[in-house]
Amino acid sequence: MHTLKRAERPRRTRRTPLVAAALAAAAALTLSACGGGDDTAKSVVTDVSGNSDSAKPGTVLDRPFEKPDLVLTDTKGKPYDFKAMTKGKPTLIYFGYTHCPDVCPLTMSNIAIAKKKLPKADQDRLQVVFVTTDPERDTSAELGKWLPAAGDPSFTGLTGPFAKIQAGARQLGIGIDPAKKEKDGSVVSMHGAQVIAFSPKTDQGYVLYGEDTTAEEYTKDLPKIIKGENP
Numbered sequence: 756m757h758t759l760k761r762a763e764r765p766r767r768t769r770r771t772p773l774v775a776a777a778l779a780a781a782a783a784l785t786l787s788a789c790g791g792g793d794d795t796a797k798s799v800v801t802d803v804s805g806n807s808d809s810a811k812p813g814t815v816l817d818r819p820f821e822k823p824d825l826v827l828t829d830t831k832g833k834p835y836d837f838k839a840m841t842k843g844k845p846t847l848i849y850f851g852y853t854h855c856p857d858v859c860p861l862t863m864s865n866i867a868i869a870k871k872k873l874p875k876a877d878q879d880r881l882q883v884v885f886v887t888t889d890p891e892r893d894t895s896a897e898l899g900k901w902l903p904a905a906g907d908p909s910f911t912g913l914t915g916p917f918a919k920i921q922a923g924a925r926q927l928g929i930g931i932d933p934a935k936k937e938k939d940g941s942v943v944s945m946h947g948a949q950v951i952a953f954s955p956k957t958d959q960g961y962v963l964y965g966e967d968t969t970a971e972e973y974t975k976d977l978p979k980i981i982k983g984e985n986p
Contacts, residue, residue, distance in 0.1 A: 812972035813952070813962040813963065814962065814964075815961060815985050815986070816963065819960055820959060820960035821926070821960075822841070823922075824923065825913075825920075825926075826915075826919070827923075828895055829895065829912065830899035830911075831895065831899070835913055837913070837923070841884070842958060843955055844880055845880055845881050845952070845953065845955045845980050845982075845983065846955075847866060847950050847952050848886065848960075849862060849884070849950045850931065850946055851887070851888060851947065852889035852934075852944055852946055853889070853901040854889065854944065855944070859946060860906075862950065863883075863905045863907075865969060866906060866907075867906040868970040869970050869973035869974040870883070870977065873977060873978065881980075883906070883909070884910070884913060885898070885912050886920060887920070888920065888944060888946050888947070890914045890915060890916065890920060891934060894914060898912030921933075927960065948966050949965055950963070950968070951963060952964065952980045954980075955981070955983045957983065962985075
């Protein structure tokens with residue numbers, strides 16, 4: 756295993772009435788924005804230990820993440836304990852928001868396409884959890900409408916108090932701030948850049964997938980994730 760060092764420039768884009776902004780995350784992860792660059796942004800150095808083969812979409816971590824203590828509300832308005840509900844199951848988690856114009860829906864769509872190519876039994880085992888980073892707008896009902904269209908009806912959408920979401924994200928090395936409204940009426944919102952895969956064998960987050968991971972690449976890797984193997 757090697758250590759992959761990468762310098763990234765957070766990307767910021769302005770849309771009406773939305774802004775998706777990037778921020779450097781703590782530990783192994785960074786945040787991403789939906790769209791183009793901003794020359795005023797500061798450079799960020801990310802240090803990720805794991806599989807440094809650039810030909811592979813997933814980075815296998817030397818030091819996997821423990822599942823966060825994250826109890827939120829699902830699309831049916833019921834409490835959802837992430838750690839308990841996904842115990843012993845292959846799981847993908849992503850922190851995003853429904854008003855994201857491009858990256859978040861594309862990520863969910865790519866995973867959904869790959870999931871449908873799995874055998875039925877494996878489709879039933881795989882858990883895909885989308886945690887909103889914009890809970891003020893992303894209610895249970897909003898997530899319930901958006902997820903089936905952007906991804907798959909089986910995906911779990913979670914919302915709740917921002918402080919809880921922020922604390923859970925931090926346990927996975929993701930630093931997010933509350934959405935803010937700027938003077939021009941646009942909204943600044945942040946989301947995670949990576950999908951984190953948890954092994955059904957260890958319940959640890961051991962593989963990271965970046966925002967550029969394609970449906971074909973997920974299709975290739977998911978059978979191994981289902982088994983808890985390194986992709």
